Amino acid sequence: MSIKKFLNLFLKNLCIGCRTPAELNRYGFCPSCERKVVFIENPPDSQNLHILRYEGPVKDAICGFKYNRKTYYGKRFALLVYDFIRDNKLESFDAIVPVPLHWKKEFRRGYNQSAIVSINLASLLKKECLCGVLVKVKNTVSQTELSESERKKNVKDAFSVRRAGLIEKKKILLFDDVYTSGATTAEAKKTLLAAGARSVIVLTLSRA
Ligand SMILES: [Zn+2]
Structure with a gap:
């Protein structure tokens, strides 16, 4: 040994x-x-990028991270996202914005898993992490049981931007842990653009 x-x-x-x-x-x-970890092939020039398939050990790790207080996994995931960004030459953005949780949900969980990864990632890339600029103002119901049109309706106007000056004319990397229908990230992206962001690339650690 x-x-x-x-x-x-x-x-x-x-x-x-x-x-x-x-x-x-x-x-x-x-x-x-x-x-058993499966990396996803993203189409060229996609503005919606995903790194891993949400299955097997990836799903187990993300669930532990989200629901079982394994917050230290955030550093591991940040390294994975960092390598993905470097390998795909995606560094040309100004700031990272994590998809927020509604405050009640964050209070219950104790943390926002996407913010933990974003903060660690920002320090690896020496970029700005803007937590608290994009906020979730609507406490949406879980998307899992909903149809696609219901999902869109559920997340409509769910986000708001505070201190818009911080994102104005900036290229934003919007980060989330799991991508399912894309309704959540699409709505968050729309909100950032409406508040003055120059561009928004969506990057998720995994895709269901
Ligand atoms: Zn193992």
Whole structure:
């Protein structure tokens, strides 16, 4: 056993997917989970980019991050997003804006998972992270049970911009953890553009 492997086991470095102690890759997955992680091929020049398929160990890791207080996963995910941005030469934006949660939801959860990744990502890229500029003003119901048209209606006017001067004429990277129908990010993007952002690229860690 290598010293590194021994130390990893000793320090109980648990895989973010299956929670077993193992030698982990850069993103926190063990070799077995790493093989099950599926990277998404985005069409060229897409303004809606997604990195991983929301399934298997990726889904388990994101659920742990969101619902099980594994906030330290945020650093691992930020590294993954950082590598994606570097590999795809997407660095030419000014600021990162996380998709916000309604304050009641954030209060219950204790944190906004997308903001945690965005803050870590901003520090890796030496960019500005604008938390609190885009706010969720409507406490929408869960999108999972809704049809596509109901989803759009559900998120309509759900967001608002505070201190619009901070995003005015800026190229924004809008970040979220999971992309499902795209209704949420589309509405958030529309709100940022209406408030004066020059452009908005949507980037999500995963796509359902
Ligand atoms: Zn694993």
